[in-house]
Amino acid sequence: xxxxxxxxxxxxxxxxxxxxxxxxHNRGGIGSETTDRVQTYLQSIGYKPNRVGRSLARMKEMxxxxxxxxxxxxxxxxxxxxxxxxxxxxADFGFKxxxxxxxxxxxxxxxxxxxxxxxxxxxxxxxxxxxDAAFEELVDEIVKSxxxxxxxxxxxxxxxxxAYVGINYYTSGRxxxxxxxxxxxxxxxAILRRSSSYFQNQQRITGFTEVIDxxxxxxxxGSFGGSADYDSAYKNTKRIIDTVxxxxxxxxxxxxxxxxxxxxxxxxDSGLKPFDIVTFDLPSGCQxxxxxxxxxxxxxxxxxxxxxxxVKILFKYLLxxxxxxxxxxxxxxxxxxKENLDSYNKELxxxxx
Amino acid sequence: xxxxxxxxxxxxxxxxxxxxxxxxHNRGGIGSETTDRVQTYLQSIGYKPNRVGRSLARMKEMxxxxxxxxxxxxxxxxxxxxxxxxxxxxADFGFKxxxxxxxxxxxxxxxxxxxxxxxxxxxxxxxxxxxDAAFEELVDEIVKSxxxxxxxxxxxxxxxxxAYVGINYYTSGRxxxxxxxxxxxxxxxAILRRSSSYFQNQQRITGFTEVIDxxxxxxxxGSFGGSADYDSAYKNTKRIIDTVxxxxxxxxxxxxxxxxxxxxxxxxDSGLKPFDIVTFDLPSGCQxxxxxxxxxxxxxxxxxxxxxxxVKILFKYLLxxxxxxxxxxxxxxxxxxKENLDSYNKELxxxxx
DNA sequence: CTGAAAGCGCTTACAG
DNA sequence: CTGAAAGCGCTTACAG
Numbered sequence: 001x002x003x004x005x006x007x008x009x010x011x012x013x014x015x016x017x018x019x020x021x022x023x024x025h026n027r028g029g030i031g032s033e034t035t036d037r038v039q040t041y042l043q044s045i046g047y048k049p050n051r052v053g054r055s056l057a058r059m060k061e062m063x064x065x066x067x068x069x070x071x072x073x074x075x076x077x078x079x080x081x082x083x084x085x086x087x088x089x090x091a092d093f094g095f096k097x098x099x100x101x102x103x104x105x106x107x108x109x110x111x112x113x114x115x116x117x118x119x120x121x122x123x124x125x126x127x128x129x130x131x132d133a134a135f136e137e138l139v140d141e142i143v144k145s146x147x148x149x150x151x152x153x154x155x156x157x158x159x160x161x162x163a164y165v166g167i168n169y170y171t172s173g174r175x176x177x178x179x180x181x182x183x184x185x186x187x188x189x190a191i192l193r194r195s196s197s198y199f200q201n202q203q204r205i206t207g208f209t210e211v212i213d214x215x216x217x218x219x220x221x222g223s224f225g226g227s228a229d230y231d232s233a234y235k236n237t238k239r240i241i242d243t244v245x246x247x248x249x250x251x252x253x254x255x256x257x258x259x260x261x262x263x264x265x266x267x268x269d270s271g272l273k274p275f276d277i278v279t280f281d282l283p284s285g286c287q288x289x290x291x292x293x294x295x296x297x298x299x300x301x302x303x304x305x306x307x308x309x310x311v312k313i314l315f316k317y318l319l320x321x322x323x324x325x326x327x328x329x330x331x332x333x334x335x336x337x338k339e340n341l342d343s344y345n346k347e348l349x350x351x352x353x
Numbered sequence: 354x355x356x357x358x359x360x361x362x363x364x365x366x367x368x369x370x371x372x373x374x375x376x377x378h379n380r381g382g383i384g385s386e387t388t389d390r391v392q393t394y395l396q397s398i399g400y401k402p403n404r405v406g407r408s409l410a411r412m413k414e415m416x417x418x419x420x421x422x423x424x425x426x427x428x429x430x431x432x433x434x435x436x437x438x439x440x441x442x443x444a445d446f447g448f449k450x451x452x453x454x455x456x457x458x459x460x461x462x463x464x465x466x467x468x469x470x471x472x473x474x475x476x477x478x479x480x481x482x483x484x485d486a487a488f489e490e491l492v493d494e495i496v497k498s499x500x501x502x503x504x505x506x507x508x509x510x511x512x513x514x515x516a517y518v519g520i521n522y523y524t525s526g527r528x529x530x531x532x533x534x535x536x537x538x539x540x541x542x543a544i545l546r547r548s549s550s551y552f553q554n555q556q557r558i559t560g561f562t563e564v565i566d567x568x569x570x571x572x573x574x575g576s577f578g579g580s581a582d583y584d585s586a587y588k589n590t591k592r593i594i595d596t597v598x599x600x601x602x603x604x605x606x607x608x609x610x611x612x613x614x615x616x617x618x619x620x621x622d623s624g625l626k627p628f629d630i631v632t633f634d635l636p637s638g639c640q641x642x643x644x645x646x647x648x649x650x651x652x653x654x655x656x657x658x659x660x661x662x663x664v665k666i667l668f669k670y671l672l673x674x675x676x677x678x679x680x681x682x683x684x685x686x687x688x689x690x691k692e693n694l695d696s697y698n699k700e701l702x703x704x705x706x
Numbered sequence: 707c708t709g710a711a712a713g714c715g716c717t718t719a720c721a722g
Numbered sequence: 723c724t725g726a727a728a729g730c731g732c733t734t735a736c737a738g
Binding site: 005006007017018020021025049050051052053054055056057058 | 714715716717718
């Protein structure tokens with residue numbers, strides 16, 4: 001199968017397979033001379049351990065613990081699909097993926113992670129509620145205990161996490177800017193903020209505004225406070241339309257179903273045409289309005305890959321003892337219109353793998 | 354690890370593991386009573402074979418043969434990356450992926466495939482030069498001999514191939530139409546055909562035209578013959594610009610580097626503004642002009658997944674004995690602009706997996 | 707029609 | 723510091 005097996009190598013070198021194993025994994029307790037001889041030989045033949053043999057022999061079950069906040073969010077379903085796909089792939093190697101619905105606060109999330117540590121986890125995939133100092137400390141503590149940590153969707157920067165899988169929010173704002181600038185013939189565009197304002201949203205607004213400013217035919221009329229329910233969102237949008245002259249486009253940072261419907265309704269009712277709305281991500285509300293033609297396009301961040309690759313990175317590290325070559329793994333920024341929407345819904349992994 | 358092992362089940366049922374193996378794989382030669390008893394029990398406990406054990410025990414190396422024409426094409430590099438990624442994943446299970454650079458004719462491609470058959474292949478991934486009757490017959494013959502066939506990028510419809518992985522070319526034309534319609538404020542757009550006209554291109558043109566026709570602010574001025582080199586492409590484009598009144602957009606079906614440069618040069622030199630060009634796929638010429646801002650966007654067909662998933666489907670069938678649930682697997686139709694170009698170049702699999 | 711044994715490539719105790 | 727044996731979950735001849 002694979003090139004050389006330990007059995008063959010052991011025979012060739014006149015040592016036991018146990019010795020080879022100890023050298024390969026730096027388990028210590030082997031004379032420096034033997035160690036050298038073995039290492040040199042392994043190098044020279046380019047020995048690659050067979051993962052199948054390795055995982056069959058290793059009796060220990062590996063638990064990867066995934067901590068994400070706000071798991072009822074539709075967005076998480078996609079991440080979960082990625083996690084599941086990865087788990088499927090690695091289950092035969094003795095790996096399990098477990099995630100917990102963590103309520104909305106840094107403190108409760110940290111509590112759950114500590115609990116998981118106590119129960120014994122082999123790796124942690126983390127999307128922090130808020131990437132503050134408390135998380136930095138926690139991650140460093142976990143890493144120090146020998147457990148690898150990968151962040152996804154939302155990074156924790158100043159700590160020993162092995163890698164981050166997710167997008168650059170500033171860039172996603174830029175993409176949205178380009179899409180809207182391409183669609184709006186002339187006039188002004190407005191930004192609808194979220195009610196709560198995360199750092200991520202601020203980055204998106206910055207990127208978006210920079211790009212719009214680089215075009216001459218349109219300008220940003222300003223950014224407007226978010227709304228929490230249908231009625232206030234409808235009124236809010238109406239008011240913006242009445243206030244801002246020559247308005248032909250909208251960037252929506254809030255993509256909750258109600259808010260999207262309200263905003264689209266208000267725009268429709270105003271009779272303003274042409275009018276382009278660009279959103280982020282792809283919850284069902286977005287999909288519906290893209291199909292309707294009331295939303296022009298959405299900028300999606302490939303959540304599937306965020307779930308999939310954070311698990312795969314941990315897996316590769318734990319099974320192959322191989323660290324990722326980069327610490328930042330950017331997922332795709334997909335621009336989804338009416339005509340290519342379907343091609344995203346039909347993505348391969350959902351149906352078979 | 355996995356729930357139940359054959360060892361445990363054999364003990365429980367009072368039969369040997371060999372018998373279990375024979376029942377599980379329908380190898381025959383087991384009494385109907387025993388067969389029933391075993392099957393019922395396996396069902397009741399939801400037995401799932403462990404792939405790791407299976408592939409370690411199976412001594413036979415599995416060879417997946419990939420047949421693609423025009424493998425020097427840049428597009429193939431991406432497909433190849435997908436093939437390699439899949440091979441990496443399945444190598445430990447005893448699978449090899451081999452592909453051959455087949456020269457440009459149906460006959461020579463078929464000859465190579467027959468050669469591979471004789472040498473013994475476990476599965477075939479095929480992108481036919483031209484999906485004609487000769488390929489239909491060949492595929493049926495191969496399938497009849499017990500070797501599964503998956504088509505990718507270019508389908509062979511009337512035959513026993515297990516699945517097709519690739520895009521619907523008509524839909525990709527529609528996506529290009531939507532993108533161009535969104536970008537061009539008003540006036541007409543033209544189609545630049547390829548010199549040789551494949552069925553795929555015709556489908557793209559149909560989809561594109563349908564979408565453009567559905568918008569009122571623009572119309573298709575016509576489709577113009579392809580050019581083979583820089584000079585003729587430059588002149589050709591110049592001529593179109595001079596001939597077609599109010600031209601503000603171009604759909605390019607030919608994405609060879611020279612042709613792209615020539616066309617963009619001609620448009621730049623004409624001073625026409627605003628002007629939008631939309632292309633297909635993402636060869637380096639396209640990337641460069643998207644970065645330049647001379648090409649607005651390209652519609653890409655996710656070639657990586659085409660390579661990756663056609664191998665994975667064969668693998669899953671051969672190892673898990675599990676047929677795909679669908680026969681058509683559509684890959685994504687990505688719309689790539691300047692701002693999200695980078696996010697496609699940085700895709701995860703290239704750097705680590 | 708069915709069983710017992712050997713083996714795939716590794717790791718894990720145990721022994722010395 | 724090193725070796726020999728057992729075992730992970732399967733499949734493959736071989737034997738009867």
